[in-house]
Amino acid sequence: MPAESSPEPSLTPADVKKVALLGRLALSGAELKNLTAELSQIVGFVSQLAAVDTDAVEPLAHPLDAQNVFREDEPAASLPTSEALRSAPRQDGECFLVPAVLGDSGSA
Amino acid sequence: MTAASPPFTTVIGLEVHVQLQTKTKLFCGCVTTFGSPPNTQVCPTCLGLPGSLPVMNRCAFELALRAALALNCKIAAFTKWDRKNYFYPDLPKGYQISQFDLPFSYDGHLEVSDPKGAFEPRRVGIIRVHLEEDAGKSMHDEAAGTADSRIDLNRTGTPLCEIVTQPDIRSPQEARAWLNELKLLLVYLGVSDCNMQEGSLRVDANVNLHIPQDDGRIAKTPIVEIKNMNSFRSVERALAYEAERQWGEWQATAAELGSMPKQTRGWDDAAGITRGQRHKEESSDYRYFPEPDLVPVTVTDDQVAAIRASMGEPPAVLRQTLESRWEISAYDADVLVNQGKELVGYFEELATLVGEGKAASNWMQQDVLRCLNERGGAIADFPVRPTAVADIIGRIKQGDFDTSRGREIFAEVLETGKPVADVVAGMGIAAVDDSELKALCAELISANPKIVADVQGGKEQAAGGLIGQAKKKNPNVNPGKVRAMVLELIRSMS
Numbered sequence: 342m343p344a345e346s347s348p349e350p351s352l353t354p355a356d357v358k359k360v361a362l363l364g365r366l367a368l369s370g371a372e373l374k375n376l377t378a379e380l381s382q383i384v385g386f387v388s389q390l391a392a393v394d395t396d397a398v399e400p401l402a403h404p405l406d407a408q409n410v411f412r413e414d415e416p417a418a419s420l421p422t423s424e425a426l427r428s429a430p431r432q433d434g435e436c437f438l439v440p441a442v443l444g445d446s447g448s449a
Numbered sequence: 450m451t452a453a454s455p456p457f458t459t460v461i462g463l464e465v466h467v468q469l470q471t472k473t474k475l476f477c478g479c480v481t482t483f484g485s486p487p488n489t490q491v492c493p494t495c496l497g498l499p500g501s502l503p504v505m506n507r508c509a510f511e512l513a514l515r516a517a518l519a520l521n522c523k524i525a526a527f528t529k530w531d532r533k534n535y536f537y538p539d540l541p542k543g544y545q546i547s548q549f550d551l552p553f554s555y556d557g558h559l560e561v562s563d564p565k566g567a568f569e570p571r572r573v574g575i576i577r578v579h580l581e582e583d584a585g586k587s588m589h590d591e592a593a594g595t596a597d598s599r600i601d602l603n604r605t606g607t608p609l610c611e612i613v614t615q616p617d618i619r620s621p622q623e624a625r626a627w628l629n630e631l632k633l634l635l636v637y638l639g640v641s642d643c644n645m646q647e648g649s650l651r652v653d654a655n656v657n658l659h660i661p662q663d664d665g666r667i668a669k670t671p672i673v674e675i676k677n678m679n680s681f682r683s684v685e686r687a688l689a690y691e692a693e694r695q696w697g698e699w700q701a702t703a704a705e706l707g708s709m710p711k712q713t714r715g716w717d718d719a720a721g722i723t724r725g726q727r728h729k730e731e732s733s734d735y736r737y738f739p740e741p742d743l744v745p746v747t748v749t750d751d752q753v754a755a756i757r758a759s760m761g762e763p764p765a766v767l768r769q770t771l772e773s774r775w776e777i778s779a780y781d782a783d784v785l786v787n788q789g790k791e792l793v794g795y796f797e798e799l800a801t802l803v804g805e806g807k808a809a810s811n812w813m814q815q816d817v818l819r820c821l822n823e824r825g826g827a828i829a830d831f832p833v834r835p836t837a838v839a840d841i842i843g844r845i846k847q848g849d850f851d852t853s854r855g856r857e858i859f860a861e862v863l864e865t866g867k868p869v870a871d872v873v874a875g876m877g878i879a880a881v882d883d884s885e886l887k888a889l890c891a892e893l894i895s896a897n898p899k900i901v902a903d904v905q906g907g908k909e910q911a912a913g914g915l916i917g918q919a920k921k922k923n924p925n926v927n928p929g930k931v932r933a934m935v936l937e938l939i940r941s942m943s
């Protein structure tokens with residue numbers, strides 16, 4: 342469905358910097374420049390969808406036409422700790438080791 | 450209120466996370482046992498390994514529904530899950546499966562009141578209740594001076610209900626009372642054990658002040674979110690501290706809501722203060738999007754009705770039931786219900802055996818609860834069972850001995866574990882028969898002409914002096930019977 346006139350979305354280097362920060366990516370100046378151009382093209386391509394009239398269309402929560410998939414609350418075997426830790430870059434046989442984390446998790 | 454009202458209103462909203470009482474995690478079959486060695490309850494799904502897929506735990510969803518219904522929430526007919534994206538070492542997938550725009554329940558309320566009237570009854574609105582997974586635990590030993598943090602993912606994927614209230618709470622004391630009521634409710638319904646020490650219940654609080662101005666406008670101070678509160682008492686203290694701090698800040702800067710981004714402050718329990726936490730400017734951008742690995746869930750009215758029917762009486766209803774069924778005071782019913790379901794069961798068994806609630810309630814409040822608190826432990830393990838207490842109350846009612854003697858017997862049964870009958874026999878307590886009582890009273894009357902004269906002169910209460918003497922001569926006499934007998938004998942003299 343090629344759109345007649347999709348407005349050209351323009352991403353700024355600042356937008357890309359922010360996304361990179363959220364993704365914990367360190368970009369060089371050249372990378373930032375290239376990605377700004379490339380991401381603008383991708384977003385521009387996808388934004389053709391904006392031309393479709395979706396007023397009467399229900400938002401799709403999931404592409405599969407399935408609902409209510411459950412499992413019963415029954416324990417299954419966990420991994421042995423050695424297996425769980427096996428592919429970690431660093432571990433001490435009990436825990437995963439990561440660079441010092443101070444302060445509170447941003448979680449839950 | 451006794452103290453002068455402060456020149457502001459404290460406005461508080463709470464965000465509570467409770468761990469649901471399931472055997473296994475939300476999306477995999479790993480167990481949720483607390484305190485196991487690190488990384489022994491993990492599998493490819495909860496480690497976020499490539500190729501693994503989450504499948505929703507039916508029990509977790511039903512417990513969450515139960516919590517929402519108990520909080521008078523509306524249940525969404527259609528609900529879905531979303532990814533909340535952020536990086537943290539205790540979150541192996543790089544996102545938390547949570548609910549964003551279509552939580553399974555919303556728009557409820559839970560009331561709290563104080564039986565002694567310390568504050569007006571308060572209905573606290575619930576904005577939403579949703580179901581999400583927990584993160585893992587990171588441990589950093591600063592004393593050891595190591596550069597590493599250690600990550601334990603046993604808790605990752607544990608089912609949590611997040612409960613968000615409206616900013617309807619108006620004092621730190623109310624906040625604490627409301628949390629107590631919430632905890633009681635969730636424990637009664639078997640939704641969660643709400644054990645704060647084990648992290649099964651966590652509270653964050655949002656607080657600011659509304660300050661009336663001379664021109665009639667209400668000035669609002671910037672909202673502060675308080676974290677790291679490890680008990681309900683800490684919540685109360687942190688909120689009281691924060692209200693005072695904001696009042697001082699307002700007087701110094703007059704800064705209002707909207708003049709700065711929302712601040713997060715951590716509660717330092719030992720120091721008794723809140724401290725500003727470093728603001729992560731990107732932290733609010735979670736880029737939610739629908740979780741493609743989970744299909745939506747629909748809930749029918751029939752399902753809701755079935756869960757509602759299986760819930761049992763929530764504490765607020767149970768208080769009224771006890772009050773009317775056993776004709777006890779609202780205060781007594783409150784004390785009993787607040788001790789939990791098992792204690793209420795004990796009381797009702799006792800009241801049934803005794804045949805009335807008043808005496809049973811008095812013995813619960815004055816003897817059973819006091820001794821239970823002194824000993825510690827659960828009512829299920831309390832050595833004096835309702836049958837024994839009922840036996841003692843029955844013997845008092847039939848005049849074998851008085852209440853204070855009954856208390857001694859209760860204490861002895863508690864200490865020795867012997868049956869009531871054996872303790873009564875062993876203590877040499879035998880019912881004093883009428884002729885024995887009559888002889889004793891006659892003896893006292895002849896020895897106390899002054900009291901006799903007083904009674905004859907119309908002062909019946911003077912007979913009380915003889916009851917004490919009678920008890921000294923024979924500890925087993927029933928004071929009521931002594932009184933009646935003494936009055937009868939004196940009357941027959943004139």
Ligand SMILES: [Zn+2]
Pocket residue numbers: 474477478479490491492493494495496606
């Ligand atoms: Zn698992």
